[in-house]
Ligand code: SF4
């Protein structure tokens with residue numbers, strides 16, 4: 001169990017607790033202001049700036065970088081932190097949300113200038129009740145007033161879209177806006193996503209998933225179709241056995257590799273029962 005499960009989940013998966021999607025939490029004015037500021041502030045930034053900041057950090061003495069990361073990560077955990085979630089848990093998350101709206105991805109806006117990359121979803125950000133947030137989105141993503149940024153989806157529609165994202169190799173992540181409120185669901189890749197940028201620089205802005213992937217040797221035919229889907233470099237190949245293997249120390253438990261396997265040879269096992277990965281978050 002990750003730190004949030006202990007703090008906010010009473011020992012269960014914290015993101016499967018209905019109160020973390022509640023309108024009550026969202027009605028908190030400080031939280032709403034935080035969300036508004038978040039999109040306004042980040043919407044005007046450029047991706048290169050984040051990369052430069054990380055590179056500057058690399059030039060600092062190790063002790064200083066460690067100290068900075070420590071305090072920044074603490075702030076992220078309080079305000080805006082994520083976790084990798086596999087599709088089956090994501091389906092349960094969609095059942096808990098009072099509304100699901102599809103919104104443009106802020107990372108792809110920052111990194112690629114795209115305002116049409118709709119890989120993100122607001123949970124509980126009800127289109128009618130959140131007019132103030134809609135205005136913020138309109139400003140950030142520069143769409144016309146007749147073309148609102150919130151497309152409301154049913155749970156089935158949202159789940160079908162996420163199945164498609166899996167085929168593209170995008171990992172599902174959920175995000176807090178002032179923890180423990182969960183308001184965002186994103187579909188990330190290495191090329192565009194700021195969370196994945198932070199991962200490359202060893203800065204933790206999200207937890208690993210609650211699972212670790214394992215390969216069933218009897219079912220694996222060594223086709224290697226799954227290899228290109230792993231964004232964490234966790235999949236290897238044994239030339240001797242002509243089988244694929246997964247490094248539990250690198251695996252983030254996203255489950256995306258399963259989408260490529262026609263032999264159904266990969267499954268997710270609970271992280272907290274894994275002898276090597278139980279305490280890796
Ligand atoms: S090996 Fe782990 S991290 Fe890589 S795609 Fe599979 S589940 Fe995700």
Ligand code: SF4
Nearest residue numbers: 220221223224226261
């Ligand atoms: S896709 Fe499946 S069968 Fe092919 S190498 Fe990966 S685990 Fe083995």
